[in-house]
Amino acid sequence: MDRRRLERIRVALGVDETGERLSREHFGDSHAFLIYDVHRDGRVEFVERRPNSALDVEEREHGDPEKFRAVANLLSDVDVFLAARMGPNYLRIKGSGRYPMVIGFASVDEALRALLDRIDEVFSEVERLRQRPGPAGSEGGETTYPS
Secondary structure (H helix, E strand, O other): OOOOOOOEEEEEEEEOOOOOEEOOOOHHHOOEEEEEEEEOOOOEEEEEEEEOHHHHOOOOOOOOHHHHHHHHHHOOOOOEEEEOOOOOOHHHHHHOOOEEEEOOOOEHHHHHHHHHHOHHHHHHHHHHHHHOOOOOOOOOOOEEOOO
């Protein structure tokens, strides 16, 4: 098991059609995802905008596991899912070794500031999750922040 200290994490922000604000929808229903590399020293680098191809998944029920798999595959290189709100697949995110952050409706800049305000906590949690991701629904990296 690699116990080296992380220096960079990859973060996905679920955004609305403008790309300037977090989506009011659940994370998996975001219009697109903005991908950033966030460094332990506070540097933030924009990587890319990914259209949400998981929107094409026809859900048989609210919180359909197929939808989760589609989002997880699209964001397979991401450590932190940052959103205004999460839906029923939240527990699956927690159990997949990824860190879901819910900060409420905010602009992209406000969301990134909220993450940077808690940078040490976020890095510690991602490191913990990488060491023992556990099954879906298990104890994981839940953190909710006010907007």
